[in-house]
Amino acid sequence: MRQEATSFSATAGPRRSPGRVGWLLLAPLVFWAGAFVLAPALIMLVYSFAERTALGGVVLAFTLENWAGVVDPVYLRIVMRSIVYAGITTAICLVAGYPVAYGIGRADPRWRNLLLMAVMVPFWTSFLIRTYAWVTILKSEGLLNSLVLQLRLVSAPLELLYTPGAVVLGLVYTFLPFMILPIYSSVEKLDGALIEAALDLGAGPLRAFSRVIVPLTSPGIAAGVLLVFVPALGIYAVNDILGGGRVDMIGNIIENQFKGARNWPFGAALGTTLLVGFALTYALVSRRQRAAFS
Amino acid sequence: MKRSMSLVLAVLASLAMSATPATAAELNLFAWSEYVPQSVLDGFTKETGIQVNYETYASNEEMLAKLVSGAASYDLVQPSEYTIEAMRKEGLLLPLDHEKLSNLKNVGKEYWGQPHDPQLGFSVPYMQGTVGIAVNKEKVKGPVTGYADVFQEKHRGRIVVLDDALEVVTWAMATQGKGPDQVTKENVLATRPVLEKWLPLVKVYDSDSPKTALLNGDVDLGIVWSGEAAILMQEEGDKFAYVLPKEGAHMFIDSLAIPKGAKNVDAAHKFIDYVLRPEVSRKISEDFPYTNPNLEARKLLTKEELANPASYPPGNPKLETFRDIGALAADVDKLFTDVKAKSGS
Numbered sequence: 007m008r009q010e011a012t013s014f015s016a017t018a019g020p021r022r023s024p025g026r027v028g029w030l031l032l033a034p035l036v037f038w039a040g041a042f043v044l045a046p047a048l049i050m051l052v053y054s055f056a057e058r059t060a061l062g063g064v065v066l067a068f069t070l071e072n073w074a075g076v077v078d079p080v081y082l083r084i085v086m087r088s089i090v091y092a093g094i095t096t097a098i099c100l101v102a103g104y105p106v107a108y109g110i111g112r113a114d115p116r117w118r119n120l121l122l123m124a125v126m127v128p129f130w131t132s133f134l135i136r137t138y139a140w141v142t143i144l145k146s147e148g149l150l151n152s153l154v155l156q157l158r159l160v161s162a163p164l165e166l167l168y169t170p171g172a173v174v175l176g177l178v179y180t181f182l183p184f185m186i187l188p189i190y191s192s193v194e195k196l197d198g199a200l201i202e203a204a205l206d207l208g209a210g211p212l213r214a215f216s217r218v219i220v221p222l223t224s225p226g227i228a229a230g231v232l233l234v235f236v237p238a239l240g241i242y243a244v245n246d247i248l249g250g251g252r253v254d255m256i257g258n259i260i261e262n263q264f265k266g267a268r269n270w271p272f273g274a275a276l277g278t279t280l281l282v283g284f285a286l287t288y289a290l291v292s293r294r295q296r297a298a299f300s
Numbered sequence: 301m302k303r304s305m306s307l308v309l310a311v312l313a314s315l316a317m318s319a320t321p322a323t324a325a326e327l328n329l330f331a332w333s334e335y336v337p338q339s340v341l342d343g344f345t346k347e348t349g350i351q352v353n354y355e356t357y358a359s360n361e362e363m364l365a366k367l368v369s370g371a372a373s374y375d376l377v378q379p380s381e382y383t384i385e386a387m388r389k390e391g392l393l394l395p396l397d398h399e400k401l402s403n404l405k406n407v408g409k410e411y412w413g414q415p416h417d418p419q420l421g422f423s424v425p426y427m428q429g430t431v432g433i434a435v436n437k438e439k440v441k442g443p444v445t446g447y448a449d450v451f452q453e454k455h456r457g458r459i460v461v462l463d464d465a466l467e468v469v470t471w472a473m474a475t476q477g478k479g480p481d482q483v484t485k486e487n488v489l490a491t492r493p494v495l496e497k498w499l500p501l502v503k504v505y506d507s508d509s510p511k512t513a514l515l516n517g518d519v520d521l522g523i524v525w526s527g528e529a530a531i532l533m534q535e536e537g538d539k540f541a542y543v544l545p546k547e548g549a550h551m552f553i554d555s556l557a558i559p560k561g562a563k564n565v566d567a568a569h570k571f572i573d574y575v576l577r578p579e580v581s582r583k584i585s586e587d588f589p590y591t592n593p594n595l596e597a598r599k600l601l602t603k604e605e606l607a608n609p610a611s612y613p614p615g616n617p618k619l620e621t622f623r624d625i626g627a628l629a630a631d632v633d634k635l636f637t638d639v640k641a642k643s644g645s
Contacts, residue, residue: 060626061390062361063368080638087641145516165457167518168504250513251463251505253644254637265361266465267633 047281053274062268072275081259081276088256091170092238095177096185099234100227102178103185107226108219110186111193122190125183137176137247144172144248168250176244181237185230192226228291236284256280326351327567330366331378332554333358335427337587344574350567358508367392367559375562376571381553382622384423385416389624393422394558400569403576406596411553414621415481423555424572425593427584430526430619431467431550432610433543434511439520446546447471450521451498460513460522463505465636466622466629467550471523472498474547483625488632492639499643514540530589530610542610544617551619553593585611 024032057067075081110121128136143149144167151163166172196219204214220227242257251258256276263273329336333356341352355374357363360383366372379387387393398404404424411425412418435444439458444450450459461468470480472491504513510524511532529542556575558568574580581597589611592598598606606612625632 058627058630061368061386061392062365080634080641084637084641141512141516145518147517168513246463246506250460250503252502252640254641259637262633262637264365265359267630268361268365269630269633270365272630 047278050274050277050281053271054278056271056274058269058271062270064270069271072272075272076275076279081256084254084259085256085279087253088239091174091177091255092235094174095181095238096231096235098174098178099182099185100231103182103230104189104227107186107189108193108223111190111196112198118194122187125186129183133180134243134247137180137244140172140176140179140248141167167248168252170249170253173245173249173253176248177238177241180241180244181234184233184237188229188233189223189226192223196222225295228295232288232291236287239283240280325349326353327564327571328353328355328373328375329378329571330355330357330363330372330374330376332356335378335554335588337583340575340580340583343580344571347574348567348570350564350570352571370561373561373563374559375564375568377557377559378426378554379423379557380622381414381416381555382624384555384557386624386626387557387559388417388422392560394560394562394565395421396424396558396572397569400566401573401576403573406576406578406581406594408593408595411593414553415623416553416621417555423557424576426554426556426575427527427588427590428551428553428593429590430544430613430617431462431523431552432526432529432613433545434514434522434524434529434532434610435541435543436514436520436539437541438539444521444543447475447523448547450523451501453501455521456501457503458520459502460504460506460510460519460524461502462510462523462525463507465633466625467523468495468498468636469632470550470622471545471547474545479548480550480620481623483623483628483632485628485631488628488635492635495635495639496643499639502643505640526610526613527588527590530608533608533610534589542613544613544619546618548618548620551621553621554590 052066053064054072055068055070057065057069057071059065106125110118110125113121141148145151146163146165146167148167150166154160155163200218200222201214204218205211209217240257240260242255242261245251245253245255245258260273260276260280263269263276327350329341329352331354335356336354341354344350345352355372357366360380363377363379364383364386367374367377384393401424404420407420407425411428412420417423433444433447433450440455442449466483469488469491470483472494473480473482473487475494476487476490478487503519504510504522506513509528510522511528513519514522514524514532515535523545526542529540532540533542556572558565562568575584576594578594578596578600581592581594582600585592585597585601585605589605589608591611592601
């Protein structure tokens with residue numbers, strides 16, 4: 007434990023500013039971040055105070071109307087629901103993904119790569135195609151329903167598609183690998199001697215898990231939670247395809263401002279809100295991480 | 301100094317000369333996805349030598365946004381009637397030269413005199429469609445003749461509708477005796493109780509491919525684009541029916557128009573006139589079975605094509621076009637979003 011903690015603080019210790027060569031090597035990244043992250047975020051911020059024309063053009067001005075819209079109960083309710091869906095997805099991914107990641111991390115190194123590969127294979131197919139594949143499985147006359155009907159488990163087809171459950175299923179399916187991979191990399195580094203020590207010193211398996219294994223793999227858990235929660239909050243394709251577009255998510259609302267509603271400034275205000283929310287979540291998680299190791 | 305100046309001029313002149321034939325030989329077409337057959341584009345290029353760059357969009361609003369942003373220059377766009385009206389108001393369309401459109405006479409009488417462009421001075425109808433009710437006759441018993449018959453308690457969870465705020469709000473207005481030309485803030489807000497009754501019954505919202513949920517058996521009836529319904533009828537004609545709501549149905553006229561700033565106006569005219577040829581227009585009907593506004597092309601259709609009630613509705617249905625609603629789009633969207641959010645789980 008001690009060793010782990012010192013190595014962590016060594017990387018997080020006082021920073022040396024990079025030399026000339028360092029800056030040169032950093033230049034592409036700095037340029038990339040500036041041109042494709044910072045600049046668009048600033049444009050979005052400026053637009054969020056702008057006014058719109060009837061045709062959907064943007065007139066630079068200063069109005070707080072778009073920001074008033076963000077806290078309008080109509081949209082606030084949708085933001086809250088998106089947070090709930092993303093939260094449930096993250097929780098299920100954590101509970102389902104942790105044992106898998108632990109199993110792969112502790113597996114015989116000969117099998118490890120093969121198992122990791124199995125986690126990543128779905129990425130070889132387009133995300134949209136995989137989501138549409140769930141439609142084929144879940145629809146009234148779909149694979150799952152014909153199976154349970156054949157087995158006489160039910161007498162009428164189950165209503166599976168276009169339900170909140172289908173949306174959560176789709177989200178978990180999409181994001182599970184993003185939970186497994188970072189936890190795996192933490193588990194892989196885990197020193198087995200520490201677990202044995204805990205057990206030798208009288209901790210039961212549960213206690214060893216909660217007091218030793220979880221804290222040592224917490225960087226992976228934190229990274230996994232961020233990697234799942236943040237995109238799950240903004241994604242809307244799963245909701246459209248598996249939820250039948252019945253319940254809007256914040257992503258749907260933003261998309262709609264840029265298309266049907268022709269209200270870019272409001273879309274920009276919503277987008278900025280989401281961005282700030284992500285930044286806050288990230289800051290919170292990384293602060294907890296630092297606190298845990300200091 | 302003088303010499304270098306003339307040199308610059310000479311270079312400029314040669315650039316201009318080399319540029320002219322290059323630009324004349326291309327056409328930047330910005331049109332709906334899945335709406336212009338590749339064979340039509342190839343035929344046009346083969347005959348005229350004009351290269352067509354076909355870029356696509358999925359909604360009028362998307363097209364407008366891209367056009368207004370000025371990010372790209374297009375020679376030909378494909379707006380629907382209410383968007384044509386909005387674009388004309390803002391001076392975003394160039395007038396058409398009817399002298400260059402020898403086949404314009406093929407366009408049916410009923411497409412002239414429409415409020416968005418009565419003289420067809422800015423737009424030429426490409427395809428026309430309606431929004432109507434598709435019914436799975438095996439599952440739905442009893443007659444379905446209008447919006448009110450669709451949104452019944454007995455159909456709860458068996459309905460698909462377009463995920464389009466203006467469409468749904470105008471359907472509700474129709475049941476209150478108001479046409480789509482009466483979209484005012486007051487009339488929009490007055491539809492709230494109707495929407496609050498309707499939307500909890502809906503199972504799927506889908507504008508892209510509403511036929512899918514019907515074909516998959518996940519819903520039994522829905523309000524969909526006629527082109528989607530026409531494909532349902534082609535595939536399973538015995539099972540499905542298409543009904544135009546008696547309260548009045550939305551008729552959309554997708555047209556070709558030349559936006560302001562077009563660089564190849566002549567090529568754009570040539571393309572419009574090419575599409576207006578009966579044998580070319582007929583090819584479009586084959587791939588996309590909407591209502592063909594070209595009467596000469598209709599004569600070339602098969603009996604089966606003409607008998608498809610989704611493409612060519614029998615009788616004399618009440619059809620109305622949309623008008624530009626300007627900034628009210630935001631109010632329509634907000635109402636729909638709100639009621640939808642409260643109706644779902």
